[in-house]
Amino acid sequence: MKYIEEFQDPALARGLLDQIHATVTRPWALMEVCGGQTHSIIRHGIDQLLPDQIELIHGPGCPVCVTPLEVIDKALEIASRPGVIFCSFGDMLRVPGTGRDLFQVRSEGGDVRVVYSPLDALRIAQENPQSEVVFFGIGFETTAPPNAMTVHQAKRLGIRNFSLLVSHVRVPPAIEAIMGSPDCRVDAFLAAGHVCSVMGTEEYPELTDRFRVPIVVTGFEPLDILEGVRRAVTQLERGEHTVDNAYARAVRPEGNPAAKAMLADIFEVTDRSWRGIGVIPRSGWRLAERYREFDAEHRFSVEGITTLEPAECRSGEVLQGLLKPHECEAFGTTCTPRNPLGATMVSSEGACAAYYLYRRLGGTPAPVEASPVG
Structure with missing residues (x-):
């Protein structure tokens, strides 16, 4: 349990909280850009342990949640x-x-299968040459490399009945879009450590300089997040705005060169709807022209899709950090994990799902599980 239990130590957490309390002198709003971090924050009650001056805003860091309705309808x-x-x-089935x-497509006779790796889908294509096998490739920079590798393998092995429905998105353009919004009130970002372990931190200095906001790369355990908050608040109080890597045990400035080379070969950057x-x-990827034969949208000519979002669902505001989940009128009533109106209530990284699971139904009740300070 190394790197898990030692990053949940109550005494160390209390020490970090004391430092944060001693440092902050004015209100600051910090956005975590990862759904895994959001769940850790809510599960451990980290937001309730911080000084009142610090607000944690939940950003669009859930890959399932930001997959556009049009792509979901194309998948269906x-x-x-x-x-x-x-x-x-x-987590995409519901x-x-x-x-x-x-799930409904499967109940109606569609052959919809849950897999644990895109290579599982490639194996299914090998075993079923009479069928067209499609893998739903979604996510941020973390899931894009294995999907790229699978397409590389399909072409190398000559597996022609395999294709990828692509909905990959990139984090830095999302931060840029958030900061460019007239409604933005974010003072600093906690960047996702797993994304940076792939892509590195080289895209972030331009953002910190242009928008004058600190970006602190953090992990996912309580101490990781508290250390990220401490470093972000320290920069804000000093009037600084730099990229700070608080997750050095997994992240290098250059990222993972092999994974980045694979992405550059298989994908090309494109505009994406969130x-x-x-x-x-320029916030997403699509298959490069030389791999277009493996593009499910191209292969199946899925066009003319008309989409309709539920009027009562406010997940878009949640994803932009403009609304806390329990502030939505549908939360926990007409919208639940069993009967969701939006993807933020479905995904294991969705903010609405976190608030529902850990009983944040309004106000600031005590967390269900023990906080990191015991």
């Missing part, structure tokens, strides 16, 4: 076609499209 259309085996990670989800936010320029 492809999965419904005869002769198709549609493969996905499990994400609502326009009127239904992948669910609840809209189109962010």
Whole structure:
């Protein structure tokens, strides 16, 4: 349990909290850009332990949540076609499209399968040459490399009945879009350590300089997050704005060169739509032209999709940090994990799911589990 238990030490957490309390002198709003960090914050009650002057804002760091409705509807259309085996990670099956989800497609006879790796989908394609096998490739820079490798393998092995439905997004353009919004009130960012372990930190200095906001790379355990908050608040109080790597045990400035080379070969940067936010320029990837034959959108000519978001769902405001989940009128009533209106209530990294799971139903009740300070 090394790197887990030692980063949940109550005495060390109390020490970090004391330092934060001693440092802060005015209100600051910090945004964590990772759904895993959001769940850790809510699970351990970290936001309730911080000084009142510090607000943690939950950003668009859930890959399932930001997958646009149009892409979900394209997935539903492809999965419904005869002769198709549609493969996905499990948390995508209950994400609502326009009127239904992948579970309903499966109940109606569609061959929808849960896999644990894109290579599982490639193996299914090898075992079922008479079928078209599609893998739903979503996520940030963390899941893009294995999906890229799978396409590389499909081409190398000559597996022609495999394709990828791509909805990959990139974090730095999202930070840029958030800071460029007239409604933005973010003073500093806690960047996602796993994203930076792949891509490094080289894209962030330009953002810190242009918007004059600190960006602190953090991990996911309580002490990681508290240390990230401490470093961010220290910079803010000093009037500084630099990139600070508080997750050096996993992140190097250059990232992972092999993974980045694979991404550069298989994908090309493109504009992407983010669910609840809209189109962010150069914020995603699509398959490069030389791999276009493995693009499910191209192969199945999925066009003319009409989407319709539920009017009562305010997940877009949650994803932009403009609204806390329990402030949505539908939260916990007409919108629950069993009957979700939006993806933020479905995903294991969604902010609404975190608030529901840990009973943040309004106000500031004590967390369900013991806090990191015991």
